[in-house]
Amino acid sequence: MTNDVRSYVADHSADLLADLDAWLRIPGISAQPERRDEVIRSAEWFADACRRTGFPVVEIWPTDGMPTVYAEWPSEDPDAPTVLVYGHHDVQPVDPIELWHTDPFDPTVDGPVLRARGASDDKGQLLFHLLGVRAHLATTGRTSPAVTLKFLIEGEEESGSPHFEALLAERRDRLQCDVVVITDTGMLAEDTPSAVTGMRGLVLADVHFHGPDLDLHSGVFGGAVPNPAQAVARLTAALHDDNGRVQVPGFYDDVLELSEQERELLTRVPFDEARFLETSKSRALAGEAGYSTLERIGIRPTAEVNGIGGGYQGAGSKTIIPSDAFVKLSFRLVANQRPAAIREAVHAFIEEHTPPGIECTINWEAAGVAPCLVPIDTQAYQALSRAVCAAFDADLILPTWEGGSGPEAAIQQELQAPMVFLGVGLPDDQIHAPNEKVTLSMLYKGAEAAAHLWREFAEVGREGLKS
Amino acid sequence: MTNDVRSYVADHSADLLADLDAWLRIPGISAQPERRDEVIRSAEWFADACRRTGFPVVEIWPTDGMPTVYAEWPSEDPDAPTVLVYGHHDVQPVDPIELWHTDPFDPTVDGPVLRARGASDDKGQLLFHLLGVRAHLATTGRTSPAVTLKFLIEGEEESGSPHFEALLAERRDRLQCDVVVITDTGMLAEDTPSAVTGMRGLVLADVHFHGPDLDLHSGVFGGAVPNPAQAVARLTAALHDDNGRVQVPGFYDDVLELSEQERELLTRVPFDEARFLETSKSRALAGEAGYSTLERIGIRPTAEVNGIGGGYQGAGSKTIIPSDAFVKLSFRLVANQRPAAIREAVHAFIEEHTPPGIECTINWEAAGVAPCLVPIDTQAYQALSRAVCAAFDADLILPTWEGGSGPEAAIQQELQAPMVFLGVGLPDDQIHAPNEKVTLSMLYKGAEAAAHLWREFAEVGREGLKS
Numbered sequence: 027m028t029n030d031v032r033s034y035v036a037d038h039s040a041d042l043l044a045d046l047d048a049w050l051r052i053p054g055i056s057a058q059p060e061r062r063d064e065v066i067r068s069a070e071w072f073a074d075a076c077r078r079t080g081f082p083v084v085e086i087w088p089t090d091g092m093p094t095v096y097a098e099w100p101s102e103d104p105d106a107p108t109v110l111v112y113g114h115h116d117v118q119p120v121d122p123i124e125l126w127h128t129d130p131f132d133p134t135v136d137g138p139v140l141r142a143r144g145a146s147d148d149k150g151q152l153l154f155h156l157l158g159v160r161a162h163l164a165t166t167g168r169t170s171p172a173v174t175l176k177f178l179i180e181g182e183e184e185s186g187s188p189h190f191e192a193l194l195a196e197r198r199d200r201l202q203c204d205v206v207v208i209t210d211t212g213m214l215a216e217d218t219p220s221a222v223t224g225m226r227g228l229v230l231a232d233v234h235f236h237g238p239d240l241d242l243h244s245g246v247f248g249g250a251v252p253n254p255a256q257a258v259a260r261l262t263a264a265l266h267d268d269n270g271r272v273q274v275p276g277f278y279d280d281v282l283e284l285s286e287q288e289r290e291l292l293t294r295v296p297f298d299e300a301r302f303l304e305t306s307k308s309r310a311l312a313g314e315a316g317y318s319t320l321e322r323i324g325i326r327p328t329a330e331v332n333g334i335g336g337g338y339q340g341a342g343s344k345t346i347i348p349s350d351a352f353v354k355l356s357f358r359l360v361a362n363q364r365p366a367a368i369r370e371a372v373h374a375f376i377e378e379h380t381p382p383g384i385e386c387t388i389n390w391e392a393a394g395v396a397p398c399l400v401p402i403d404t405q406a407y408q409a410l411s412r413a414v415c416a417a418f419d420a421d422l423i424l425p426t427w428e429g430g431s432g433p434e435a436a437i438q439q440e441l442q443a444p445m446v447f448l449g450v451g452l453p454d455d456q457i458h459a460p461n462e463k464v465t466l467s468m469l470y471k472g473a474e475a476a477a478h479l480w481r482e483f484a485e486v487g488r489e490g491l492k493s
Numbered sequence: 494m495t496n497d498v499r500s501y502v503a504d505h506s507a508d509l510l511a512d513l514d515a516w517l518r519i520p521g522i523s524a525q526p527e528r529r530d531e532v533i534r535s536a537e538w539f540a541d542a543c544r545r546t547g548f549p550v551v552e553i554w555p556t557d558g559m560p561t562v563y564a565e566w567p568s569e570d571p572d573a574p575t576v577l578v579y580g581h582h583d584v585q586p587v588d589p590i591e592l593w594h595t596d597p598f599d600p601t602v603d604g605p606v607l608r609a610r611g612a613s614d615d616k617g618q619l620l621f622h623l624l625g626v627r628a629h630l631a632t633t634g635r636t637s638p639a640v641t642l643k644f645l646i647e648g649e650e651e652s653g654s655p656h657f658e659a660l661l662a663e664r665r666d667r668l669q670c671d672v673v674v675i676t677d678t679g680m681l682a683e684d685t686p687s688a689v690t691g692m693r694g695l696v697l698a699d700v701h702f703h704g705p706d707l708d709l710h711s712g713v714f715g716g717a718v719p720n721p722a723q724a725v726a727r728l729t730a731a732l733h734d735d736n737g738r739v740q741v742p743g744f745y746d747d748v749l750e751l752s753e754q755e756r757e758l759l760t761r762v763p764f765d766e767a768r769f770l771e772t773s774k775s776r777a778l779a780g781e782a783g784y785s786t787l788e789r790i791g792i793r794p795t796a797e798v799n800g801i802g803g804g805y806q807g808a809g810s811k812t813i814i815p816s817d818a819f820v821k822l823s824f825r826l827v828a829n830q831r832p833a834a835i836r837e838a839v840h841a842f843i844e845e846h847t848p849p850g851i852e853c854t855i856n857w858e859a860a861g862v863a864p865c866l867v868p869i870d871t872q873a874y875q876a877l878s879r880a881v882c883a884a885f886d887a888d889l890i891l892p893t894w895e896g897g898s899g900p901e902a903a904i905q906q907e908l909q910a911p912m913v914f915l916g917v918g919l920p921d922d923q924i925h926a927p928n929e930k931v932t933l934s935m936l937y938k939g940a941e942a943a944a945h946l947w948r949e950f951a952e953v954g955r956e957g958l959k960s
Binding site: 226251308314341358457 | 524525526585586588589652653693695697699704705706708709710711712713714715716718719720722723725726727728729730731732733737769770773774775776777778779780781789790793795797798799803804805806807808809810811812815816818821823825848849850852858920923924925926927928
């Protein structure tokens, strides 16, 4: 079976590549309102690809924001489990555009990798699924999959999924399933298959400070009126103490500490700090005192500055007190932190750090994303493990705690089904950065793993997936 | 004489206005290298205006940066004192351009004011001088001025005068004079004539922090590598304590405290805090604890943030750790702080606040500007006082400590002559900000004061100006 699947995928890899080239040319950046039509075009492209693959039901679901693609392929077996696959068709912005070596929307194959915005996050991974379905059918001789497949492919993941929870609630009946497969993550390395077992949540805040109603001459007014750029810097600096601990009161109150078993598993992850440092293209590691790098990026909550700005941005100097300044903050949450509580605590912290004479506006990007956990002793996780091992010729997969955040927690809460993560990104894919790439062999292994997974889930059965 | 001068100026005010309209159309922004040709055109325009006024010697002096205009009109009286007038023909950048109500380079008269970049700082003020010379000649019946006039009009004041000291040294012989008149400042109010008696110096630092070599996904790397935006915020926040005191070690060491007499004079300045607040379009006053607003803007050194930036600047959010961040800082100095010493202290402070893994680059804008002082008991200052009182129908002028900075200290040091300030800007001129304006009646009074001043200086004589 493994060899059949592998041969099928190898024989049809050119199809995946051709589809990837076509889809990646559509710049569906959901965070940029002016790209709205492109995001819609991206949804339509993927819907058409599902139809070409053979899905009998393909729909585009509008939201108050960007559209979601829904594709369904019922199994002919009456007792087959139903699997919901989640991914997203929108992509990140591309700036700073000047750091790209190639046009982000002109996909370029460079030896073993393909470079383009969205190549790894998440278009490449969704396309391995389409090839995976075909491989599953061809190698099992079936005309419908061994499980009922429901693909739910969102269009706003890269801008915080603001309308996704409403969509889940509205469409809950159609989305009923026995297990959820999230495909928007990565593995430790090409030769180290792994699966996410914990995912951090996210709260995003765009903080705007308004000072004088116009830029002032700093020689005339400097030192006598509040400076919003200085205030934003002081707020930002106050977020951490010298040990890298977040100083928002109550921030750590709900954090679930790891169990002994989980902590032991974490130590077995072959984490290469030197390699992590190299991948990060940084000159040092840093972070919360008392935790390893792996813990800092996986199991600890963080506060990060994603952008800061205010005042003169051009060449040379301009001696002004700026009228406005801003800071864009992201907070990564771990189980059992609740986005609403963190948002409230951060709000109070920002107000506390808004000096007199400064007007503060906080724009919360959606309601936030709750953290989520995958227990490793479930049959769903064991089935995933077998499928991935078959694709990678491996004996076991390692659990990881990934830092990325999507609407996984909302899916888990709304659909009340076990969840597993099948994703084949690599740490050096430079997702969200210039020169994003995907390693093509990982996509082919992903297609293999998906083909195996539908069979594994069918063998476990609906009852088995409950335990 | 007062009435003659006033009539002449009133009769010829349209000439000033026409010249102002023409000159202000030239966008000579010295801080922007791409505007180089415009700065040169601005110099040529003013040189031509000097020729039209009657100056027999008009030259454009090249520098390693932007050109200076030099115009000389020798007095026929062999014993006449020589007066050097300093101003600048370059202007500030115009961003944020979207906040201008009119095109900054399309001068617009709006009732009593004219709006354009450079209207008050400094083109309008230089043009009152040309009208002042003509009024002086017409009302005294002279064919040459009662003093030898030397106009030295710089082209890089708004970008820190990086080549001005070298020019002064090189041209020292030609610039020899008995008194210096600085025309690049303002008065307290339309009905409160005043003159600057102290001027703060300036040190400008553009601090660049480089972290990872590319923007990183904050979910994958956040909390584990140094974030340059956070580091820049922490550096900036560390500049002041909660009392607004600058925390750079040694910053206050050389500060000359005011004498009792000066402190007494300062209290007589009719400073209206409510009006200052209104002019600043701020919602509160702030600053160094233990000092009044007037002291904060005049006699106390400050550290100000002129611009800060790094990471995602667009709409919505982008969950990255930025690769780069910067902060543009200005330090206002008072007597007897030395720019070189402050620069050294700030450099050490920035290094101290550069975390491991962050690469720091500091771009110092030129060598800095030393602070300068004008003793009010000199004959030069008394002559200025009489000239301004005549123009404003006033009994006395008030001394002020202005916050703006130019190369005055370098002039004083190089030419070893007494210095006075004749400037007619107003606090609400919005120099360095959008919608810069000049109040036209102030320019006419400036022309009157200049016409009187040359006569007053001639009466004091060369020997008198030494005391």
